[in-house]
Amino acid sequence: MKPILEAQNVTKHFPTGGGLFQKKGLVKAVDGVSLSITPGETFAIVGESGCGKSTLARLLMRLIDATTGDVVFDGKQVTTARGKALSDLRRDVQFIFQDPFSSLNPRMSVGRLVGEPLEVHAPDLSKSERQAKVSALLAQVGLRPEHADRYPHEFSGGQRQRIGIARALASGPRLIIGDEPVSALDVSVQAQVVNLLGDLGRDLGLTLILIAHDLAVIRHMSDRVAVMYLGKIVEQGTTDDLFERPRHPYTRALLDAIPDPDDRGSASRARIEGEMPSPLNPPPGCAFHTRCPHATDLCRTKVPMPQTTPDGHMTACHHWQDLGLTPRQTTASSRSPATQARLELYRKATEGAKIIPVASKTPDREELT
Numbered sequence: 001m002k003p004i005l006e007a008q009n010v011t012k013h014f015p016t017g018g019g020l021f022q023k024k025g026l027v028k029a030v031d032g033v034s035l036s037i038t039p040g041e042t043f044a045i046v047g048e049s050g051c052g053k054s055t056l057a058r059l060l061m062r063l064i065d066a067t068t069g070d071v072v073f074d075g076k077q078v079t080t081a082r083g084k085a086l087s088d089l090r091r092d093v094q095f096i097f098q099d100p101f102s103s104l105n106p107r108m109s110v111g112r113l114v115g116e117p118l119e120v121h122a123p124d125l126s127k128s129e130r131q132a133k134v135s136a137l138l139a140q141v142g143l144r145p146e147h148a149d150r151y152p153h154e155f156s157g158g159q160r161q162r163i164g165i166a167r168a169l170a171s172g173p174r175l176i177i178g179d180e181p182v183s184a185l186d187v188s189v190q191a192q193v194v195n196l197l198g199d200l201g202r203d204l205g206l207t208l209i210l211i212a213h214d215l216a217v218i219r220h221m222s223d224r225v226a227v228m229y230l231g232k233i234v235e236q237g238t239t240d241d242l243f244e245r246p247r248h249p250y251t252r253a254l255l256d257a258i259p260d261p262d263d264r265g266s267a268s269r270a271r272i273e274g275e276m277p278s279p280l281n282p283p284p285g286c287a288f289h290t291r292c293p294h295a296t297d298l299c300r301t302k303v304p305m306p307q308t309t310p311d312g313h314m315t316a317c318h319h320w321q322d323l324g325l326t327p328r329q330t331t332a333s334s335r336s337p338a339t340q341a342r343l344e345l346y347r348k349a350t351e352g353a354k355i356i357p358v359a360s361k362t363p364d365r366e367e368l369t
């Protein structure tokens, strides 16, 4: 199938320093990323804080300009789009932010927030047609028409994220990029919103790019996963294969560091031995070699090129064939209680989705306040 979005060797280098006490430098936030997204799939991007996920997401929809490389959406250049091509892109690709409160103008009613994109992308609608469309969008995300007259501060976190999703849907997008769309929400509400996004993806045939720290969310929702480390994709594969047979030592470490959801402060942050090096001064060779238990002299000197494994992963590790990374034991009994509990929550949410259509889905208790 023809990809809906392709990135070819995209980089984003931020110049820093140059002041009295700081040397000039370049933060290599995204450093040579290539990927290809199929229409209708949910593609997840995962990695520790600071590895470049948000910068990549912003490059893909041209919220920032790439330093080098190409992004192509539906056969059209994103990196050089101007005028009508850029406004078409703004209609077709929408963003859902992590913190719905700061992304929604507090002085605008929900009706105006959701109706605003319609004014831009469907200017021919009459006022009453626009109101009807706003009501339909609110229903689609599990809110009521009368919510249109209220303001963002009157809603719970989960409801605000629903408003953000309704606003994103208003222009009729084909691709939605969610940057940590549930990580600011309570766990029970996370399941509702994850469930809603999954339903919308299926019902509307949307392509989703999901950036998340929470590996349980990723496992539950995504078809394929890309793992990022220090600005580069180090492994990519289908979700089940990647979770069960990680081919890169970093992916393995990330999966082994699945966090404890009771530890709220760092619940969504995976922990791995050692510090991630600064993208201002990345190590030579394989960027992961400073934390990798399998590193050799080759890893310290030569950048590993992406290779395709027989089971279709892309991995950028010199030694993936020699490491004996046996399949991970991911049967129910061998998963950590934390992961097991989280997966169970999402599974229950999905079971509900099979019998309740999106429009009439009952929000959870927090949502009803």
Ligand SMILES: Nc1ncnc2c1ncn2[C@@H]1O[C@H](COP(=O)(O)OP(=O)(O)OP(=O)(O)O)[C@@H](O)[C@H]1O
Pocket (backbone or CB within 6 Å): 014, 015, 016, 027, 028, 029, 047, 048, 049, 050, 051, 052, 053, 054, 055, 056, 279
């Ligand atoms: N405008 C900027 N100027 C300079 N450096 C930046 C800028 N934006 C991001 N960076 C740096 O680029 C690197 C990647 O940041 P990015 O926010 O993309 O990572 P991330 O993986 O999304 O992290 P998080 O999960 O914490 O949001 C970080 O070192 C960050 O400090």
